[in-house]
Amino acid sequence: MKDKKLVAVERILDNYLEMNNHRKTPERYTILKAIYSTNGHFTLEELNEKLSTDWNFPVSRATLYNTLNLFLSLRLVARHRFQGSTKYEACYDNNNHCHQICTMCGKVVEVKSPEIDMAVENMHLRRFRKDGFTLYVYGVCSACQTLMTKRKKKESEKKKSNTE
Amino acid sequence: MKDKKLVAVERILDNYLEMNNHRKTPERYTILKAIYSTNGHFTLEELNEKLSTDWNFPVSRATLYNTLNLFLSLRLVARHRFQGSTKYEACYDNNNHCHQICTMCGKVVEVKSPEIDMAVENMHLRRFRKDGFTLYVYGVCSACQTLMTKRKKKESEKKKSNTE
DNA sequence: GTCAGTGCAAACTTTTTGCAACTAC
């Protein structure tokens, strides 16, 4: 399964590099492999780490940025600029991303929603060819909700004792 | 119309500052006023500029960052981390944002879509209180589409003459 | 052999932090 996907994205990369007379460097293919053997989000730093330790293939930061930007334009990876940190993820076969983000603790959860996929699909944009989308739903997760109610309770008790 | 909105957001700020024993500094209110007299997206830099020239009220960058983060958590402004630059916008009364982004030229257009609003409204997220959302639809704008077709045409002609 | 691509370091941009001075309460 996974191999099939890797083969497919490698073919896309092959094709692009050949078409544009760019070089098939080991860096590009190793980075692509490393990305597609990762599940979920990762930071540039984490990818760098992984390449060094797991793949025994250290590359420079500049190369990582270059290569990620290349993959970004080929839509082989997606980039999300979250609060404080930029994260990437493999996104071949899946250009649609829904995330729920807790505005209290910053926790990010990826969710699937065929309804949203459909709604964006049907969304009418004038003179614009849609390729994919990212949806961020902001709110408060259950953990933070309980935390908030607890804190409020404490505060009101404190206020009560102050006025007594 | 606009005054009404400003009054409303000032009340939210008032309330928050009083509740949490934070100071009602001129900076905070002037920055809020400046933001709510701006239409559409703006960068921190632009806001800084505006405060200095239009409002004759220069503040330090650190204060701007602090204040914007405060407003962010109060949901009085929204932040978008676009390719290369971070943009803010006033968002009281409107926590839902849809943007179409051209992946070729980076052009960003804000769009309204009651259908999407509805779809996200109806989206079921387990144990999560939704407060608002941001949707980014990626694709290619008409200008870039025509540019691409022109370029492809040129390339194929070039290839043709090469093989001749 | 050539030139795109890489590594490295430096530059640059953006954001955060530490601290003294200030001021709203």
Added chain:
DNA sequence: GTAGTTGCAAAAAGTTTGCACTGAC
């Protein structure tokens, strides 16, 4: 007066750029 805020400068984090060297073609 006190503690939250600001301004300034320095630091930290994130990203881009210039240049010499390397290696894919």
